[in-house]
Structure formats: structure tokens, C-alpha cells
Amino acid sequence: MHRLHVKIFLWFWLGVLVVSGTLVSLTELSHSRAEDDRAWQEKYTPRLDMWARQESGILRREGPAGLERYVGSFEMDPGVTNYIFDADGHEVLGRNPAPPVLRLVQSMADWPAGKPRVDTEERIIAERVIDVRGTPHVVVVDWPSPSVLNRSLFEFLSPDIYAQRPSGASVGRIVAVLAVAGVVCFIMARHIARPIDRLRSAARNIANQQLQTRVDGSVLQRKDELADLGRDFDRMAERIEQLVTAQRHLLADVSHALRSPLARLNVALGLARQRNGPPTSEHLDRIETEAERLNKLIGQLLTMARVDSGVDLERPTMFDLGSVVEEVSCDAEYEARNRQCAVEFSQQGTCVVEGAREMLRGAVENVVRNAVRHTAERTRVEVSLNRRQAVGGARAIIRVRDHGPGVPEEAVDTLFVPFNKVLTDGLSNPERTGLGLAITRRTFEVHGGSASAANSPDGGFVVTLELPAQG
Amino acid sequence: MPTVPAGSPELRVLVVDDDTELCQLLSEYLATEGYAVECVHTGRRGVERALDGDHAIVVLDVMLPDLKGFEVLRRVRAESRQPILMLTARGDEQDRILGLEMGADDYLAKPFNPRELSARIDAILRRSRPDASLDRRAGDRLAVGDVTVDKGARVARRGPDLLDLTTVEFDLLDILLRGAGRVIPRDELVQSVLRREFSPFDRSIDTHVSNLRRKLGPAPDGSERIKGVRGIGYQYALHERPAPHER
Numbered sequence: 049m050h051r052l053h054v055k056i057f058l059w060f061w062l063g064v065l066v067v068s069g070t071l072v073s074l075t076e077l078s079h080s081r082a083e084d085d086r087a088w089q090e091k092y093t094p095r096l097d098m099w100a101r102q103e104s105g106i107l108r109r110e111g112p113a114g115l116e117r118y119v120g121s122f123e124m125d126p127g128v129t130n131y132i133f134d135a136d137g138h139e140v141l142g143r144n145p146a147p148p149v150l151r152l153v154q155s156m157a158d159w160p161a162g163k164p165r166v167d168t169e170e171r172i173i174a175e176r177v178i179d180v181r182g183t184p185h186v187v188v189v190d191w192p193s194p195s196v197l198n199r200s201l202f203e204f205l206s207p208d209i210y211a212q213r214p215s216g217a218s219v220g221r222i223v224a225v226l227a228v229a230g231v232v233c234f235i236m237a238r239h240i241a242r243p244i245d246r247l248r249s250a251a252r253n254i255a256n257q258q259l260q261t262r263v264d265g266s267v268l269q270r271k272d273e274l275a276d277l278g279r280d281f282d283r284m285a286e287r288i289e290q291l292v293t294a295q296r297h298l299l300a301d302v303s304h305a306l307r308s309p310l311a312r313l314n315v316a317l318g319l320a321r322q323r324n325g326p327p328t329s330e331h332l333d334r335i336e337t338e339a340e341r342l343n344k345l346i347g348q349l350l351t352m353a354r355v356d357s358g359v360d361l362e363r364p365t366m367f368d369l370g371s372v373v374e375e376v377s378c379d380a381e382y383e384a385r386n387r388q389c390a391v392e393f394s395q396q397g398t399c400v401v402e403g404a405r406e407m408l409r410g411a412v413e414n415v416v417r418n419a420v421r422h423t424a425e426r427t428r429v430e431v432s433l434n435r436r437q438a439v440g441g442a443r444a445i446i447r448v449r450d451h452g453p454g455v456p457e458e459a460v461d462t463l464f465v466p467f468n469k470v471l472t473d474g475l476s477n478p479e480r481t482g483l484g485l486a487i488t489r490r491t492f493e494v495h496g497g498s499a500s501a502a503n504s505p506d507g508g509f510v511v512t513l514e515l516p517a518q519g
Numbered sequence: 520m521p522t523v524p525a526g527s528p529e530l531r532v533l534v535v536d537d538d539t540e541l542c543q544l545l546s547e548y549l550a551t552e553g554y555a556v557e558c559v560h561t562g563r564r565g566v567e568r569a570l571d572g573d574h575a576i577v578v579l580d581v582m583l584p585d586l587k588g589f590e591v592l593r594r595v596r597a598e599s600r601q602p603i604l605m606l607t608a609r610g611d612e613q614d615r616i617l618g619l620e621m622g623a624d625d626y627l628a629k630p631f632n633p634r635e636l637s638a639r640i641d642a643i644l645r646r647s648r649p650d651a652s653l654d655r656r657a658g659d660r661l662a663v664g665d666v667t668v669d670k671g672a673r674v675a676r677r678g679p680d681l682l683d684l685t686t687v688e689f690d691l692l693d694i695l696l697r698g699a700g701r702v703i704p705r706d707e708l709v710q711s712v713l714r715r716e717f718s719p720f721d722r723s724i725d726t727h728v729s730n731l732r733r734k735l736g737p738a739p740d741g742s743e744r745i746k747g748v749r750g751i752g753y754q755y756a757l758h759e760r761p762a763p764h765e766r
Contacts, residue, residue: 307608307630308538308541310630311629311630311631312540312544313630314631314632314633315541315544315548316544318634319548336632350611351611371749374750378749378750379719380719381750383719404613406612406613406616410612413720417720
């Protein structure tokens, strides 16, 4: 499971939990408020009727002091007060009731006696009572509104009122809700995260030069913005592929187109040499040299185009890379002898590779000949081939080391970029096309390998080539 | 340079290339070198003219509008050992090897230097033209094991079977047999067989050797007849009296 999936899943789940939690507490609260009201009314309404009659009697017989004793003997719920008002609306025991109580008492003048009046909003019950002498009184029970904070207190103090509390069954219900929410959220999260994952892998493939990559069909079948994104992505990929292909074709076409006039130029030059005597030959030599450079450049451009086109990889063969590298080393030895240099080849382990033999041969040759050109006189160029077991299979590693001046540190990275010439003493060498190492890198890349270079800490320059090896 | 006057049948060159202007320039250039040039611009016409046998050598471009150069080569080789020099695209090593494997005598990457072309044509022609004064002498029949080479008749046999060799392969076999048991360096082979300056990264001689190996087949005891000595050259192994060290 990927990070995005986990993230979306957890957020969804948390969201569902918070929303359902809030919903449950809200209904629970409002439900218990109504329940409270009913419970208190049911408890106190009948008592009020009884108290009203008794209290008016006690007040008549024993006066306020007797009433106070009587009221004080009641067992009342906490916060509940029992008031008694005379006909003028004064509290008989001289207490100070809250304004809503006073307002209700004043409006009780016309209320029929013996009938309780309930104000659920203010939580007051009042009843008018007329004693045997015909004196009217109003008896009131005022109970406080329980705040959310107080609820647990009430609950604790009057468990009988809150009879329906969460039991084992409700815990089970909560777990079930969590589980269902979890499954639904997981599926939803995957629904969103998976196409994003597909898009990402497509983007990564394109970055890895697999330009024909397109978004997975399952993304495009959706009916949402992700499908639109997928289609836009495909359009973009198609455009990139077209551009890159067009650029490669252009390179190949230009090189091919240059071939014919250059072939004619060469023959015309030959004719000019045949017809003219020695005086002009110096300039003709120059023309010939330049034509030769153009030939070489076109040859390399065509090689590059061919490597890019991948035609040679359509029918790959299995061959021993060791024999190729050794052949190249032996051939380079001839060239090296002119400068009193030597090429030394060593091998550890056999490296059978799959690919286009001649193409790889040319790529290795570029590097080895480069090394022979740059190594100091009377030094050795060391060419080694090693087999190394790595994650994802065996690798064949070719290392070519010369004992030359090396390359300026800042230029090492650009060595493999086409036409990026390294300046020697501030001058570029006209014999070099600046394509050789670019061809080498491209060749190794299309074979699933890589090419890199570095100055050796103890002098000289090392180029490292890697290829996947068989077995 | 050949001294035989232009128009002599040996020095007629057939150029198969669709670039008419190049053909014109080439005709002019090669005429000065003593060759009579005929140009055709399509593959089909090239096959027809090459098989007529009027020419000493065919210069064949790989890129032709109708038949590919390789197809022309294949059709001509099916019926004739007419010397053929292929013009391949630069930067196309596969074409070079394919051409040599299919029996081309030599190749040249296009664009080429015309002096180089003339030198290669010259080398191929000298090879394929039996030199009466040298080759008709007695002792020019050479036999090593079951392989015999008759340089006068330019015929090679393995046992009673005639070997169908190109001129390069014939010369290669000849030089290897003459030095049988000895390792002949690659540069020596290039110089005496291909008659050109040895260039270390040119693998044409190796392709010719492998073609020759294929046509000769293994020795009666099943081993390879021509052995490669890496970095040095090739050796025709003696089998009746085994060489002191093989490879």
C-alpha cells in the first residue's frame, strides 16, 4: 500500500469518525435534555400538587417558621428549590427567586387553582392553591437546566433518571460503524490513489526514455478529472514522442542528405588534383582534410542516429563481451605502439551479454582509443572487464584507465553530451567531433547499461562502462 | 596504375548508383585512371548488366531506389563470381559486415576519397586477374591435408569438392596454406590479400577469415582449420602432423 493511499484512507476514516462522533453526541445530548424535562416533570408535578395543599395548611396553622421547618425537611434533588408565594406575589420565606420565577408567579393570578402550569423553557412548575379560608398561594418548583458539564454529575447523582445509558450492545455498534467506515474509506482511498499511482509510473517511464509509454486504460475509463488528467498526459506523451522522433529523424535525414554532395565534392576534389599540378596542391590538401573531417562527422552523426533508432537491437545476439573488449584492446595496442604506449587487458569472470555486438564494439573502441590518445608517452592504458553481482542481476563492468592529464573537474559531466568539446589549453581539437563519447553513452543506455567518467585520485582518467550480464 | 588502355574488357567498371551527378564525376575521374566506366542508376538494371559479364568489376551502392544494394549483391552472387565493391553508408558497421558476408570483395564507406576507390578497384582487379607469368609455373599447386589450391587456374578444392570462394577468400586461403602451421599477422594478411595499408580497427580481414572458415568447414578430425591468435593474426592448423602447440 502506498503512502498516498494510506494518507487518504486515514483522513477519510478520521473524517467519518469525527462527523459520526459529533452527530452521536448531539443527538444524545438533545435526547437526554428532553428526557430530563419529562422525567423531572413527572417526578415533581404530582408532588407539587401535594406540597401546595400541605404547605398552605401549615402556613395557616404554624406560620412561616413552621413552613420553613417543613420545607427544610424535604429531600430535594440538588439545585431544586421549592418556593411559596402569597397573594401579593411575595415569597413567604423571604427568599429571592430568579426573575423568570417571579414573572411566572405574576402571570398566575388568573390561572385556575389546582392545575399545575409548566414552563419547560425555564424549567419551572407552578400551581395556584386556595386554602380552606380562601387565601390564594402559588407554590413553585424550580429546577436548574443541566449544562453539558453538569450532565455527568446529574447522571451520577440520579441514575434512575438516566436509565438508558450506553451498554455492551452500543459498544458493539460503535465497533461495527468503525469497521464499515474503515472498509468504505479504504476502497474510496484506493479509488483515488490508484490512478495517481498509474500516472506516476507512466511519467517515470517517459523520464526513462520509454517514450511510447501511455497511461493505463483503467485510468482513462473513469469519468472524472483523473481520467481527463490521464488523457492530457497521453497527449503530452504523444507530443514528446513526436518531437523526439522528429529530432532524431532530422539528424539522420540531414546526415544522409549531406552524404551525397560530400561524395560528389570528394570526387571533384580528386579530379581537381588530377588536372592541376603541384602549385595548388597545398590548398587541395586542406580541402581534402576538411572534407575528411566532414566525412567523419557525418559518419558519427549517422552512427548516433542508428543507435537512437534501435534497429540493431531488433535482432540482438548473445556474445562474450570479453572477446570484444580484448579485440578492441589488441587493436588499440597497434595504435598505442606509435607513442611507445601499451594497452593492458585483464578480465575476471566471463561476461556474456545480449545486444548488438558491432554497436557495442564501436562504443568500447571510442573509449579505448580516446584513452590511447590522451595517455602520456611510455605509459599504459589499463582496460579491465569484471563481472559483479548486483541487485537485479549480474553486471559487466568495463573500466578504461589512462595515465594522461585527465579532464578539468567541471568538464567531466559534459564529456558525454554531444558536441561538448573539452578544451585543452583553452583550445578545442579540430580532429575531435565531440560525438564519440556521446555515442558510447547512448549505446550503453539502449543496452540497459550506463557510462560514467571521473579523474582518478592518483592521476589519469577513468571511464567506467556497465552492462547487464547474463546468468 | 594499370597501363592497359581504356576500353580493354578487364578495365571496364560498372557503377551502380542512383546519384547521376556522382556517376558522371566518377566516370571522369576513373577514366583518367585508365578505366572505362558504365553507370546504371537502378538495382534491376545493375543486376542485368553485372550478369552480362562485360565488366571487370562492379561498384555497387547500398542505397538504391528500387532494389537494395544487398539484394543486387545476392542476385549477382547467385550466378557469378564477378568482383564487387560495395559502397556502404558511413557509420553503418552492420552493412559493411553484411556486405562482406554476402560475398562482396571489399567495401568503401561513402562519402569516400576517389583515390581510395581507385586503389581498391586496382587491388581487387590485380587479385582476380590471373597473372600468367607468375602463376602458370609448376609447383603452383599446393596441397595441405585434404585442401588443394591451384593458383594458375584459381581453383580450390576440399577433397574432390570444388570450393566456391571469392577472390579475396582464395588469396587468403592461399597465403594461409603457404604458411601453414605458422601464425600470420593480421597486418601481413591485410597488406597481401586486401592490398591496402593495415588499419588496426578495420575488421574486414576478420570477416573474410570467418567466411572462409565457414566455406572450408571443420577439419576431418572436427577441429577448426583456421585458428585465431588474438592480437596477432591467424594460423592454418596442420592436422596430419599436429603442431607442437595448438593455440
